[in-house]
Amino acid sequence: MSKLDKELEEFRNVMQVPDSFEDGFKLSSFVGTLFIALVMIPGTLYMELVAGMGVGAAAQWVTVILFIEVVKRMNQKLSRAQIFLLFYMAGAITAQSVHGTPLFTQFLVRSEAAISSGISTLIPSWVAPIDPAAYAGRTFFRPEWIPVLALIAFKMLMSRVDNMVLSFGLFRVTNDIERLPFPLAPIGAQGVMALAEDLEERKDEQSHLRWRIFAIGGALGMVFGFLYMGWPTLTGALFGKPYSILPIPFTDFTPYTKNVLPAVATGLSFDLGQFILGMVMPFFAMVGTFIGLIVTFVANPLLYKFHVLRTWQPGQTTVETLFNNNIDLYFSLTIGISLAVAAFGIIQLVRHARSKDPDAMPVSEVHVKARGNMPGKFIVFFYFISMIVYILVCGWLIHWHKGVMVVLLFFGFIYTPLFSYVTARLEGLAGQVVEIPFITQIAFILSGYQGVAIWFLPIPKANYGMMTVFYKQAELTGTSFWSIWKADFFLFPIIILSVVCFSSFIWGIAEIPSGMYPYAQQIWDFEARNACLVYSSTLGEYSQFYEALSGVKVAIGFGLGMLMFAALSVVGAPILLIYGVVRGLNQTLPHVVIPQILGALVGRYYFAKRFGSMKWRTWVPILSAGYFCGAGLVATFCIGIVFLTKASSKLPF
Amino acid sequence: MxxxxxxxxxxxxxxxxxxxxxxxxxxxxxxxxxxxxxxxxxxxxxxxxxxxxxxxxxxxxxxxxxxxxxxxxxxxxxxxxxxxxxxxxxxxxxxxxxxxxxxxxxxxxxxxxxxxxxxxxxxxxxxxxxxxxxxxxxxxxxxxxxxxxxxxxxxxIDDMVKAVVILLLLTIPFAFAMERLVFNFTLITRQIAGFAGFFLGTFGVLYFVHPAFRLASTPMVIFLAFVIILLSGIVVYLIMNKFRDEVKSMQGMGSTVHSREAHRATAMAAVLIGVSGMRNRPLKTGLTAITVVLLTFTILVFASFTSKMGVRTTYRDRGAGVENRIEIHKHTLLSVEKEVRESLTALYGDRYHLTARNGVFYDITKNLWNQVNFERDLVLRNPTGNRLVQIEAIVGLMPGEVERVATLRALLPGFGAEKTPSPPLYLSKACARDLRVAPGQEVLFQHKRFTFAGFFDASRLQMAENLDGSKVLPPNYKKTVQQNALNASGDNAMDSALNNLDNNSFAWATADLTAIAPYDSLVDVEHVVNFITLLPKSPTENVGRTAERIARAFNYPVYAKDDAGIFQYFYTKTYSGSGMRDILIPLLIGGLIIFSSLLGSIVDREREIFTFSALGLSPPNVAALFFAESGVYAVIGGVGGYLVSQVVVKFLTLLASFGFMTAPEMNFSSFSSVFTILIVMTTIILSTIYPAVKAGRSANPGVNRAWKMPAPKNGKLSFKFPFTVSTQDFAGIISFLHEHFDNHADVAVGEFTVRDFRLTNKVVSGGKLERADIEAEVSLAPFDLGIGQHFRLSVVPTDLAGIDEVQVDLEKHSGTTTSWVRANRDFIDDLRNQFLIWRSLPAESVAKYRTQTEALA
Known part of the structure; x- marks a missing residue:
């Protein structure tokens, strides 16, 4: 067995899929959902406006752990499936952001940036009404806002249903047919398992260890989270100036390495979470990523010397460097490499389909039926119907503009299925997501459309591959998929109603942005200016995106990608290494790669040796889940205090 | 930049x-x-x-x-x-x-x-x-x-928001106590529902009666933030507890039965027993609670700690020989706004001679760049002898002030009556000598020509003071900053840093290096107007009243001298506790009610206390039981009384709106009202101290509350524990202690380590071990002191059949005697705790340990 297979096999064995599946949607879950909606949605929206940070993932843990504690004191049990579903629903609710509500658009349409650039009058009434009367009472419960709310509801409903059905289809392919390991899936699943085991009899040493590791991770996360995030947050709130013990989000060396490594973004992240993530990720994927990073370290100075990377200027920061390099080369190159990943995936899929290896055989129909299933034909049929609905709605909103219709067809029938599949494979193999940056902008510009309405369309562009991990986690925790779909059915009205009602309530408190919402007041104008800059690209003015797209560079990227796949396959390199290299080349923030590779090395050469490879592979996702739970809890606690301090000074004069 | x-x-x-x-x-x-x-x-x-x-x-x-x-x-x-x-x-x-x-x-x-x-x-x-x-x-x-x-x-408004936050905080224990007292549900879901019901009900009442919710929208938001902090805080606590347990477990002390957590849980149980005990006496509890609620209400009505804005008048000095006048200047003696001078002239010019002082000096609060040049230019020049003298300041005075103020008149006789070709300038003798000028000679300052008019007495100038004790000389700000090690960036920061200094902390300009000139002569150089004096035109003018009126509009103290002396008038917040004397008696009565109620319940509950004691509640736990009881009264009384007050006011206002009566002027919404209820709550808690101590003592009659170990003799310690065990129980205790000692075997953490645990003098009956002595070699923390001892625990029969005393014998092997005795306190304390924990174990656990012991035969 090659290294490749060994590591994949290790991941496959981290958690075993249970024999039976349970319906996790119970009344308690529903009460939990209502509780989160009532407390967490207004909290997260308000916090974002006041402090620029939501309660995020920590709210999931808060909800689940509190519920478990209550249930424990009732001498009752929550099954793994119930806990997992509660976790999922909490996540779906707390994922709401003010940008998904009409709060931002009501500002955008009246912002200085939109008015001065003439965009304000071009924004359609289904994004934000123009009539000043619509803003008089600062409420969304007016007739002028009905189209806006209807469109938001449409987007939310479609994306939920799409994700549910189409992601399941991709999961069937990557998990049941291709038998990919989904290395990051156990992180969430193992955390839930640890929590579930607190309710169960500690049958063996293994189940006891899960809680121990989760608790250690949690304590580690709390301590580090306090030092890294909590202290600056609290000092910022209490003394007006944040005092950071470690630089956040990273320390940027790029301006100082301009002579040694021109056009290379250098820096270092001190986030312990990245180090732990490096331990969780497949080792060869991390090595590949590091190699990819080293390649950019060597190639970028040469490319700069030969004027391929032309825009970069000495002294620029990481963000500027990455942006300029993207425009000059990596934007097109990534498209090419992503195409190669897709092509390689398809080749692999075909190979697997022909393979007689017992491991590569599809899982049993009994298992699939017990887990919850949708017929393949239904999924394909649904996909076509869904895309057609998107395209028809968008076409109607955009008055059937021909160029836009072509773009919609491209997204609906080429881009979305292709990249969803590529992502599903990458998630399955290396826990990675692939996206082509600025593809939407390029497509819109090339459509020949003149106006800004196109930017607000509910276009059929999505990446359904990401949710395959979630299905894998559900499978590992023995959660019946039917209960997930049932939960989604109940979630949608709760979320949409909560979001609209609480947005309106928050807007009713004071104008947004205004002194009541200091973060929005400080940042939203900048965001509006950036947005207007992007929107202006479809007003017939010059756009940098024209410059970024080059067929030749796309072809080079594709060629390089295929060549790399072929070469590495010939020498028998691990498949995770190949995907890792692609990730490293993709200009993902380089500063996190170093702590990640350090984590991977420490994990493999210290902990794995000390505890045994298989044990370590089982423990580290739990440690990671505990860590992120602890860090998130401390962040939420500190943000709550910020929230409290900012809320007590409210009158502007 | x-x-x-x-x-x-x-x-x-x-x-x-x-x-x-x-x-x-x-x-x-x-x-x-x-x-x-x-x-x-x-x-x-x-x-x-x-x-x-x-x-x-x-x-x-x-x-x-x-x-x-x-x-x-x-x-x-x-x-x-x-x-x-x-x-x-x-x-x-x-x-x-x-x-x-x-x-x-x-x-x-x-x-x-x-x-x-x-x-x-x-x-x-x-x-x-x-x-x-x-x-x-x-x-x-x-x-x-x-x-x-x-x-x-x-x-x-901010104050009201703060008050609401405190009230919301108090609402949590209030809702908890109410649920326990009124319902005392056994199911956790019902407990949560009961708690949530009381919490939301209280919040609802507050929402409708407290004006903070109408005047500002933030209380709702604060409530939300509060819930988020509370929830995340609970989860942080839960996870940290888990972590601690796991660490203990990894250290070999994982058996929670033996940990002090069990002891802590006992303390928590004491609190819950205290609350439950109140339910057992519903009439007494109800009446006491109503009394405390009414007491709080009464105190809130009678007493109000109000903060009001006003001019506070403070007597400074008799001011003998000082002319009646008002002096207006900033504490820092920096610039006074032009508008103030103009307004005072327009408003009081008919009744007062208004004079001002200005000066040329280094103002550290101004832009540094200007000051660097400015300091360099602070030089007097003798044009004939071409001599230069660096000075610290020029003080500008108005002849009107010099003429009417004796101190200045004595300093500068004839000031303002000079006949000189250019404005007169007065110097100290030392300065004039250095400059080599004689009276009548010309002196240059920057572009301006002065005539040296005469000398002033430098020591007299150095001593000359204003009404507040500050000097007539301006401060030397540079020296002041160095002397007081002030470190402030920005004009405002430096201004406020200087403002915080008292007069004695200022370094004043050196009189020898200060010149005096007429006020008008300095207006065309860069000067600072920093002092205004109002000298009454009529001796009957009410200077104090004018000073008070001015102080209301001025942000700094105003000083005035009238026939009664020198006074400071300062507009500030003044706190007054109206009705403080009135509330002392109700407070005392309230405290005594709680005192007598709790003291009475010691007598009522004597048997109950003995039972709790026998069940394992230590004397502090019994005291906690009483504190829990008074805590409940305090919370219910505080929050309940407050809610009653607000509802009554609301009701009276409603009646007033229908014309039935005039609404009383009662403000229960400010922070001071919350402060009042906190006083009531503190009084209630304080009145519990004696009953709690007494109850703690009665839990263990005849025995010292803190048991003391006897003194060692020849490296040996032998004593009996101040409690007894049943012969039947001791069999189980052997295995229980064995397990506890096993947790400490070969692990150099915790308070001790145990080696060679063994049972001696075994008494076997029917093939089952009934009794034995426990012996072991024990090392005590801190381990680097090398304290080692032989440990032996046995039972000694008492006069009562089936009841034994616990005998402990310790023999020192190594370490100094002092450290051995000290280290043994923790060890013995731990051992005693194990006996307490043993008494709180469920019957099935006791049976399990007994079976284990029996098998050791």
Whole structure:
């Protein structure tokens, strides 16, 4: 067995899929959902406006752990499936952001940036009404806002249903047919398992260890989270100036390495979470990523010397460097490499389909039926119907503009299925997501459309591959998929109603942005200016995106990608290494790669040796889940205090 | 970046939404003008220092802002507009408070005075002989008064928000106690529902009766933040507890049965037993709770800790030989605003001689770049001898002041009557000598010519003081900063740092290096006007009253000398506890009620206490039981009394609205009311101390509350524990202690380690071990002291059949005797705790341990 297979096999064995599946949607879950909606949605929206940070993932843990504690004191049990579903629903609710509500658009349409650039009058009434009367009472419960709310509801409903059905289809392919390991899936699943085991009899040493590791991770996360995030947050709130013990989000060396490594973004992240993530990720994927990073370290100075990377200027920061390099080369190159990943995936899929290896055989129909299933034909049929609905709605909103219709067809029938599949494979193999940056902008510009309405369309562009991990986690925790779909059915009205009602309530408190919402007041104008800059690209003015797209560079990227796949396959390199290299080349923030590779090395050469490879592979996702739970809890606690301090000074004069 | 020091960002707001303008708006203060740059015609509001330009109207007190019409701006009267806006805004806020029955007399009075001054200003303008100077002076002082109303008025609303936060905090224990007392549900879901019901009910009452929820929207938000902090805090606590348990487990002390957690759980159980005990005596509990609620209500009605704004008058000195006068200056002796001088002249010029002092000196609060040059230029020059002398300051005086103030008159006889070709300049002898000038000679300062008019007595000048004890000489700010190690960046920061110093901390300019010149002669050099004196024209003038009126509009103390002496007048917040004497008796009664109630329950519950004691509650736990009881009374009394007060006021106001009565002026919404209920709660808790201690003692009659170990003899310690065990129990205890000692085997953590645990003197009956002595070799922490001992635990039969005493024998092997005895305190304490924990074990665990022991035969 090659290294490749060994590591994949290790991941496959981290958690075993249970024999039976349970319906996790119970009344308690529903009460939990209502509780989160009532407390967490207004909290997260308000916090974002006041402090620029939501309660995020920590709210999931808060909800689940509190519920478990209550249930424990009732001498009752929550099954793994119930806990997992509660976790999922909490996540779906707390994922709401003010940008998904009409709060931002009501500002955008009246912002200085939109008015001065003439965009304000071009924004359609289904994004934000123009009539000043619509803003008089600062409420969304007016007739002028009905189209806006209807469109938001449409987007939310479609994306939920799409994700549910189409992601399941991709999961069937990557998990049941291709038998990919989904290395990051156990992180969430193992955390839930640890929590579930607190309710169960500690049958063996293994189940006891899960809680121990989760608790250690949690304590580690709390301590580090306090030092890294909590202290600056609290000092910022209490003394007006944040005092950071470690630089956040990273320390940027790029301006100082301009002579040694021109056009290379250098820096270092001190986030312990990245180090732990490096331990969780497949080792060869991390090595590949590091190699990819080293390649950019060597190639970028040469490319700069030969004027391929032309825009970069000495002294620029990481963000500027990455942006300029993207425009000059990596934007097109990534498209090419992503195409190669897709092509390689398809080749692999075909190979697997022909393979007689017992491991590569599809899982049993009994298992699939017990887990919850949708017929393949239904999924394909649904996909076509869904895309057609998107395209028809968008076409109607955009008055059937021909160029836009072509773009919609491209997204609906080429881009979305292709990249969803590529992502599903990458998630399955290396826990990675692939996206082509600025593809939407390029497509819109090339459509020949003149106006800004196109930017607000509910276009059929999505990446359904990401949710395959979630299905894998559900499978590992023995959660019946039917209960997930049932939960989604109940979630949608709760979320949409909560979001609209609480947005309106928050807007009713004071104008947004205004002194009541200091973060929005400080940042939203900048965001509006950036947005207007992007929107202006479809007003017939010059756009940098024209410059970024080059067929030749796309072809080079594709060629390089295929060549790399072929070469590495010939020498028998691990498949995770190949995907890792692609990730490293993709200009993902380089500063996190170093702590990640350090984590991977420490994990493999210290902990794995000390505890045994298989044990370590089982423990580290739990440690990671505990860590992120602890860090998130401390962040939420500190943000709550910020929230409290900012809320007590409210009158502007 | 040099511009940053002169260009600063003002509080310019967008009139539409009261938010700041997004892009930086430069505002350069050039003399009296502000220049603001903006690219679009948007309504604006301006907030800077004491100015509030809002465009207020009675319909929209917050204002709609002003446009950029250049004609309007050209005739913009900032003082008149700001005064109007302040007045309208203050009126709307006071009205909002009045509608909720909240009155602050000091602010109402001051607000009324502001209105009167505005009317006077209007009359001065519209009289047959218009006096615009007087009108402007009236408005300037009215503006200062309006600002003095505005600031505390905002504070009142903030104060209410703070009060609500504290009340919300108290609502949590209140809801918990109410659920326990009223329902005492056994199921956790019902407990949560009961708690949530009381919490939401209390919150609902507060929401409807507390004006903070109407005046500001933030209480709701605070509530939300509060819930998020609470929930995440609980989960953090849960996870950290888990972590601690796991760490203990990894250290080999994982068996929670043996841990002190069990002991802590016992303490928590004591609290719950205390609350449950109250339920067992419903009549007594109900009556006591009602008494405390009514007590709080009474105290809230009688007592009010009100903070009011007003001029505080403080006697300073008799001021013998000092002329009657008023002195106005900043504590730092830095510049006094021109508007103040102008207004005082216009308003009091007919009754007072108004004089001012100015000076040329190094002002550290000003721009550093200017000061570097300025300090270099602080030089007197003798043009004939070409001599230069670096001085520290020039003091400018008005002849009117020198003539009327004896100290200055003695210092500068003939000042103002000189006949010199250029303005006269007085120097110390030392300075004149260094400069080599003689009276009548010309002296140059920067571009200005002076005539050296004569000497002054430097020591007299050095001693000359103002009414507040500060010197006539200006401070040497550079030395002051060095001397006091002040480190402040920015003008305002340095200004406030200097302001915090007392007079003795200032380093004053050296009299020998100071020159004196007439006030008028310095106005065309860079000078600072820093001192105003009002000298009464008539000896019957009421100087104190004038000083008090001025102090109301001035942000610094005003000093006045009248026939009664020297007084300081300072506008500040004054706290007064009205009815404090009235509440002492109710407080005492309340405290005694709780005291007698709890003391009585010791007698009532003697048997109960013994039972608890026998069940394993230690004396502190029994005391905690009583504290829990009084804590419940305190919380219920505090929050309940507060809610009753608010509801009563609401009801009376409602009756008043129908014309049945006049609504009483009671404000229970401020922080001071919350402070009052906290006092009541503290009194209740304090009155528990004695009953709790007494109950703790009665839990273990005849035995010292803290059991003391006897002294060692020849490296040996032998004693009996102050409790007994049943013979039957001891079999189980053997295995229980065995397990506990096993947790400490070969692990150098915790308080001790155990080696060679063995059972000796076994008594076997029917093939089962019934009794044995426990022996072991024990090392005690701190382990680096090398303390080792032989441990033996056995039982000794007592007179009562089946009841044994526990005998412990320790023999030191190594370590010093002192450290051995000290280290044994923790070890023995741990051992005693194990016996306490043993008594709280469930029956099945006891049976399990007994079976284990029996098998050791």
């Amino acid at each position: 040099q511009e940053n020091s002169v260009i600063y960002r003002p509080n310019l707001l967008n009139g539409a939404n009261d938010s700041g303008f997004p892009r930086a708006i430069g505002s350069t203060r050039l003399g009296e003008f502000s220049l603001n740059y903006y690219d679009r015609d948007t309504q604006w509001k301006y907030l800077l220092g004491g100015l509030r330009l809002l465009g207020s109207s009675p319909e929209k007190p917050g204002g709609e802002g002003f446009g950029y019409d250049r004609f309007d701006l050209a005739s913009f009267d900032t003082i008149r507009t700001s005064l109007h806006d302040y007045y309208v805004l203050n009126e709307s806020r006071l009205q909002a408070l009045r509608e909720r029955n909240i009155y602050n007399n000091s602010l109402e009075l001051m607000h009324a005075d502001t209105g009167a001054m505005i009317e006077e200003a209007m009359r001065a303008e519209t009289n047959t002989a218009p006096n615009p100077t007087l009108a402007r002076a009236q408005r300037t002082l009215a503006l200062a008064l309006a600002e003095h109303v505005y600031t505390p008025l905002r504070g009142i």
